[in-house]
Amino acid sequence: MKNTTLLLILSLIVNSLFSQSKGKPIIDMHQHARFKVWLDGDGNPYPRMCFPVPCKSEPAKATEDEDILRIALEEMEKYNIVKAVVSDENLDDVYRWKASAPEKFIAGCGFFSIQAADSIIFRQELEKGKIGVMGEIGVQYDGMAPNNKELEPYFSLAEEFDVPVLIHCEGIGGGDHRFNLLAGNPLLIQEVLVRHPTMRIYIENAAWPFLEEVTSLMYRYPNVYVDFSTIVWLAPEETVYKYLKGLMDNGLGKRIMYGSDQMEWPESIGIGIERILKADFLSEEQKRDIFYNNAARFLRLSDEEIKRHREE
Ligand SMILES: [Zn+2]
Numbered sequence: 001m002k003n004t005t006l007l008l009i010l011s012l013i014v015n016s017l018f019s020q021s022k023g024k025p026i027i028d029m030h031q032h033a034r035f036k037v038w039l040d041g042d043g044n045p046y047p048r049m050c051f052p053v054p055c056k057s058e059p060a061k062a063t064e065d066e067d068i069l070r071i072a073l074e075e076m077e078k079y080n081i082v083k084a085v086v087s088d089e090n091l092d093d094v095y096r097w098k099a100s101a102p103e104k105f106i107a108g109c110g111f112f113s114i115q116a117a118d119s120i121i122f123r124q125e126l127e128k129g130k131i132g133v134m135g136e137i138g139v140q141y142d143g144m145a146p147n148n149k150e151l152e153p154y155f156s157l158a159e160e161f162d163v164p165v166l167i168h169c170e171g172i173g174g175g176d177h178r179f180n181l182l183a184g185n186p187l188l189i190q191e192v193l194v195r196h197p198t199m200r201i202y203i204e205n206a207a208w209p210f211l212e213e214v215t216s217l218m219y220r221y222p223n224v225y226v227d228f229s230t231i232v233w234l235a236p237e238e239t240v241y242k243y244l245k246g247l248m249d250n251g252l253g254k255r256i257m258y259g260s261d262q263m264e265w266p267e268s269i270g271i272g273i274e275r276i277l278k279a280d281f282l283s284e285e286q287k288r289d290i291f292y293n294n295a296a297r298f299l300r301l302s303d304e305e306i307k308r309h310r311e312e
Helices: 003-021 067-078 091-099 119-127 149-161 186-195 211-220 230-234 237-249 268-278 284-298 303-311
Strands: 026-032 081-088 105-111 133-137 165-167 201-203 224-228 256-258
Touching: 026 256, 026 268, 026 284, 067 081, 067 268, 081 091, 081 133, 091 105, 105 119, 119 149, 133 149, 149 165, 149 186, 186 201, 186 211, 211 224, 211 237, 224 237, 224 284, 230 237, 230 268, 237 256, 237 268, 256 268, 256 284, 268 284, 284 303
Parallel strands: 026 081, 081 105, 105 133, 133 165, 165 201, 201 224, 224 256
Antiparallel strands: none
């Protein structure tokens, strides 16, 4: 093929991708700042996680450490992701990730055990305006329930500084034996909401598979939203759609937000988006709500910023 013909085809492809995503911004409510490829015992990158085991996991796209952020940024460009929450335990890593696209990323202070949290440091960073989300709070990995009193200082800080909380409270998670399924019942969050009535909180994976419980929590507390994240790319398609349809049928379509939960597999950003795009039980408007409108409302983005995103 002649070079000019090839160039023409390439530019047509790029233009069509651009026109597909133009005016359709996406907010990713859940990324992790990871800079190291996760290696197995033989020194090979861990394949992309899948559930339930046994299942066919795909090889990781990032094979070198520097691939992770690079591919994540490429995915964000490709899908017109205009904002993304990024968190992790190491705040330096979070800030490093944010520095790659400061206008897009919102930094979160994550912790997966109570020992890794530091309310003094978090307060300092909140005062400086460097943190926009409390979490991901992932203490369920360490066996702790969301209503444990030791978490109080962190919910209080979120309420005081009016930043949203992202919490891992659900029936799915990796890690060792300390991960506590019983601590994943979202009804346990009620006690926290009673103590912090103005707190905005969003629950990872819409608290899968606790559909009834999360529905009841969301009917009672309008400041509870959910992200539809990891489950989208690691569980079987039927499981994903059944749960998403359950949330939609319960009338919660204005409170679901997209999240990739990108960890060491940045390709998950696009895989999750494509799965939601393919869901034929969702209208175009419902997809726009999940991808952008609900998060824009939850994050209280200004009218000017929303207008700017819609023009991108
Ligand atoms: Zn996460």
